[in-house]
Amino acid sequence: MRIELTLNGQRVCADMPADATLYELLRAQGMKSVKCGCETTNCGLCTVHLNGRPVLSCSQLAARCAGAEVVTLEGLQDEAQLLAQCLADEGAEQCGFCSPGLVMNVLAMARELRSPTPEQVDRYLAGNLCRCTGYMSQRRAIAKYLKMREEGAR
Known part of the structure; x- marks a missing residue:
């Protein structure tokens, strides 16, 4: 599945499986600050800003983030x-x-x-x-x- 979004101010396009999380997409894009400690939304290690709000990237489907603005620590x-x-x-x-x-x-x-x-x-x-x-x-x-x-x- 092709997903386009804005990552740290740059437009990116990624081919990801339909069930891929935003965390997986970000790691595939080389974002090393985004960590995955639990995969159950309990630790906060995968927090990013999605359209200006903090979210847990392990709980967001990448496909649902198409067209969104995502900012990681690398962008801040x-x-x-x-x-x-x-x-x-x-x-x-x-x-x-x-x-x-x-x-x-x-x-x-x-x-x-x-x-x-x-x-x-x-x-x-x-x-x-x-x-x-x-x-x-x-x-x-x-x-x-x-x-x-x-x-x-x-």
Whole structure:
């Protein structure tokens, strides 16, 4: 099945099986930041932005994404730099396996909410499993990122 979509600002066309997931299409296109940890929508490692909203690419049929705009972490490198630095500064990147999905969710949250409350941050993190950090360092890093982002916007 031929699927056309916009990936990180570039038009792509891929021949995929009818039952292929968006995750499979993205990996076939060389997107290494998109990880698959569970294939059951429980870990958040495969999070991408689909038409501006965070989605789990392992649960989206690629065929249903035809004509859509898909953005992976590879397409948000500039935007993700400050958050990556905050994560490193706060010791929130131990193994780093969960980081791409976490970053994609935090960037979506930062776009959607001007000054998210701790509860809203927790809601955005709810789908991201991390076996290393216990989430406290991630919360500190996100708070630091949001503060720096807000100060930079002034």
